[in-house]
Every structure is written in C-alpha cells, then in structure tokens.
Amino acid sequence: MKKIKLLHSFIILLIILFSIHFATNIYLIFYSPYYGNLIGDSYNFLIFGFYTQFIGFVFSLISFIALFFIKSGLYSTLKNGYFNKVSSKKFKIAGRLFFISGSLSLTWDVFLLFYTNGETLFEGISSNILLIFIGFSLLIISDFINNGNVLKQENDLTI
Amino acid sequence: MKTIKILKIIISVYYYLLIMAFIMLMISFSIDLLITDTTKIPKILNLPSLFTEMKTNLKIVMFILAILMFYVLIKALHNIKKCLIDLSYGTIFSQDVVSSFKKSGMFFLIAGFVELLTQFVLAFFDNGNFRILDSSMILYFVIGLFFKFLSEVFLKGLNLQQENDLTI
Numbered sequence: 001m002k003k004i005k006l007l008h009s010f011i012i013l014l015i016i017l018f019s020i021h022f023a024t025n026i027y028l029i030f031y032s033p034y035y036g037n038l039i040g041d042s043y044n045f046l047i048f049g050f051y052t053q054f055i056g057f058v059f060s061l062i063s064f065i066a067l068f069f070i071k072s073g074l075y076s077t078l079k080n081g082y083f084n085k086v087s088s089k090k091f092k093i094a095g096r097l098f099f100i101s102g103s104l105s106l107t108w109d110v111f112l113l114f115y116t117n118g119e120t121l122f123e124g125i126s127s128n129i130l131l132i133f134i135g136f137s138l139l140i141i142s143d144f145i146n147n148g149n150v151l152k153q154e155n156d157l158t159i
Numbered sequence: 160m161k162t163i164k165i166l167k168i169i170i171s172v173y174y175y176l177l178i179m180a181f182i183m184l185m186i187s188f189s190i191d192l193l194i195t196d197t198t199k200i201p202k203i204l205n206l207p208s209l210f211t212e213m214k215t216n217l218k219i220v221m222f223i224l225a226i227l228m229f230y231v232l233i234k235a236l237h238n239i240k241k242c243l244i245d246l247s248y249g250t251i252f253s254q255d256v257v258s259s260f261k262k263s264g265m266f267f268l269i270a271g272f273v274e275l276l277t278q279f280v281l282a283f284f285d286n287g288n289f290r291i292l293d294s295s296m297i298l299y300f301v302i303g304l305f306f307k308f309l310s311e312v313f314l315k316g317l318n319l320q321q322e323n324d325l326t327i
Contacts, residue, residue: 003311007304014297074308082315129173130298134305136166140246141309143162147251148316155323 001078008074011067018064025057059105063131066097070138083148091145095138102131167243174236181229188222217284224280228273235266252316260313264306271299 073090080086106128192215242259250256274296 001311003304003307007301007308010300010304014301082312083319127295127298129169130295130302133166133169133173134298134302136162136169137305137309139162140166141312144251144316145312148312148319151316151319151323155319 004074004077008071008078011071011074015064015067015071018060018067022057022060022064055108056105059101059108062097062101062104066094066101069094069097083145083152085146085149088142088145088149091138092142095135095142097135098131098138099135102128102133102135105131163243163247167240167247170236170240170243174233174240177229177233177236181226181233184222184225184229188218191218217280220280220284221277224273224277228270228277231266231270231273235263235270238263238266252313252320254317257310257313257317260306260310264303264308264310267299267303267306269303271296271303274299 069090073087073094076084076087076090106125109125109128238259242256242263245253245256245259278296
C-alpha cells in the first residue's frame with residue numbers, strides 16, 4: 001500500500017503542477033501583450049491561424065482529465081483494496097483518455113513534420129508513444145483487476 | 160487479449176526504435192568528435208545544434224547520460240516485453256510477471272532520475288531552462304511508480320490464486 005500511497009501523492013502533485021501550468025498559460029495568452037500575440041499577418045503562416053497555440057493545450061487538457069480518473073482509481077484502491085470494480089472502471093476511462101491524447105499528439109507531430117518539410121524534429125514522439133503505452137497498459141490493467149475481483153469473490157464465497 | 164497484442168506491437172516498435180536511435184547516436188557522436196568540418200557530415204547524422212555548440216567536456220557528460228538513459232529504457236522495455244509474452248499465453252498471476260513488473264518500474268524510475276540529472280546539467284552548465292512539465296521526466300516517474308503498483312496488484316492476485324487452488 002506504501003507504493004500506492006506514493007503514486008497517489010505523486011498524481012496529486014502532478015495535478016497541482018498542471019493547474020499552475022494551465023493558469024500561467026491562460027494568463028499569458030490573454031493578458032500578456034508580448035507572449036503568443038503575433039503581429040499583423042503572422043498568424044497566416046500558422047496552420048490554424050490564431051487557434052494553433054491552443055492545439056497543444058487541448059491535448060494536455062485531455063491528459064489532465066485522465067489524471068483525475070487515475071487519482072480517483074487509486075483512492076478507491078486505497079479505500080477498498082486492490083481488486084474492486086470502481087478502480088477498474090476509473091482506470092479504463094483514464095486509459096482511453098491517455099490513448100486519445102497520445103494518438104492526437106502523435107498525429108499532430110507527424111503533421112507538423114510534413115507541414116514544415118522536416119524542419120521540426122520528432123521531439124515529442126517519445127512522450128507521445130509513452131502516453132499511448134500508458135493508455136493501453138491502463139486498459140489491460142483494468143481487465144486484470146476485474147479478473148482479480150472474480151478470484152477474490154470466489155475465494156470469499158469458499159470461505 | 161486483443162489489447163495485449165496491440166500493446167506488444169507498440170512496445171516492440173518503441174524497443175526497436177530506441178535501439179536504432181542508440182546506434183545513430185553512437186555514430187553521430189563519434190563523427191562529431193572526429194570531423195570538425197560539419198558540412199562534411201551527412202544531414203541525417205547531424206546532431207542537434209544544442210549539442211554541437213557545447214564544450215567537449217559537457218558533450219561527453221551528455222553522451223554518458225544519453226547512453227545511460229538508452230540502456231535503462233531498453234532494459235525496462237525488455238522486461239515489459241517478457242511479461243507481455245507471459246500474459247498473452249494466459250499466465251496472468253505468476254512470479255515471473257510480478258518480478259518483471261517490479262524491474263520495469265525500477266528502470267523507469269531510474270530513467271526519470273537520469274532525465275532530471277540531464278535537465279540539471281543543461282540548466283547549470285549550458286544556461287538552459289529547467290523544464291519540468293515539457294520533458295518526459297514526469298512520464299517516466301508516473302510509469303515507474305505505476306509498474307511498482309502493478310507488481311503489488313499482481314502479487315496480491317498470485318496469492319489469491321494460490322489460496323483458491325489450495326482450497327479446491
């Protein structure tokens with residue numbers, strides 16, 4: 001349980017860090033005259049014009065929501081033990097969200113690579129693949145938690 | 160089982176990409192040290208400008224950190240590949256799976272610390288910015304802790320299964 005508590009605390013810390021990150025970004029986009037506010041026709045060079053700066057923000061937001069589900073799943077594990085339906089359900093939702101976020105980011109990075117004729121490097125590819133990997137792992141784990149739950153119920157009934 | 164197969168494919172792709180990137184890094188670094196005229200280096204083997212503009216001592220430190228990072232990640236993925244093979248054969252709760260998850264978790268945590276160290280080195284010796292949320296460091300820590308958590312879940316499952324088998 002010690003490791004789960006540690007992971008739970010780490011996820012809470014991440015949620016706090018992400019919240020600060022989002023708040024700072026929103027402030028800089030809307031209130032700072034020098035950050036992200038390009039002059040005149042400069043937005044025409046960007047793929048989605050003014051809205052290009054929000055693309056990464058949306059992907060991060062999906063991961064941020066997934067973090068809440070992981071936190072909730074871990075809390076349920078701490079409260080009700082390793083094998084319970086609630087945590088399995090939460091992990092499944094978190095897995096799907098991570099998978100969506102990772103896949104969209106990967107597609108965006110590949111799109112940018114072609115759009116800039118290879119000038120942008122595959123910097124984010126490692127993180128994107130890791131996100132997809134976390135997503136799939138969570139989906140598998142939720143299945144195994146369900147398996148464990150069945151075993152536990154059988155065990156309890158036998159006793 | 161379909162999800163496990165897809166995950167196996169993702170892990171394998173990532174594993175071989177890492178090995179390829181490692182080989183490329185070795186070749187690029189050797190070329191960078193041996194050839195001073197960068198125009199003679201093929202574009203595909205060019206190291207990022209952030210790296211080429213560094214002093215030689217710092218370059219060597221960064222190279223060692225990169226090797227360590229690749230080694231740790233390859234080892235972590237190797238262990239995951241091993242336990243995914245067990246899982247795909249239907250061996251869910253076994254000691255091998257538990258120990259593979261434990262090792263993978265440890266390797267990912269080490270990868271997180273190596274990334275943290277790299278960020279520190281860049282921030283203090285190369286006037287770079289210390290990036291927390293943008294780097295893969297957090298992902299490595301989350302994955303590491305998550306695999307440690309998984310090893311506990313699978314250990315608990317193994318105990319339950321053994322109890323169940325004994326009762327039958």
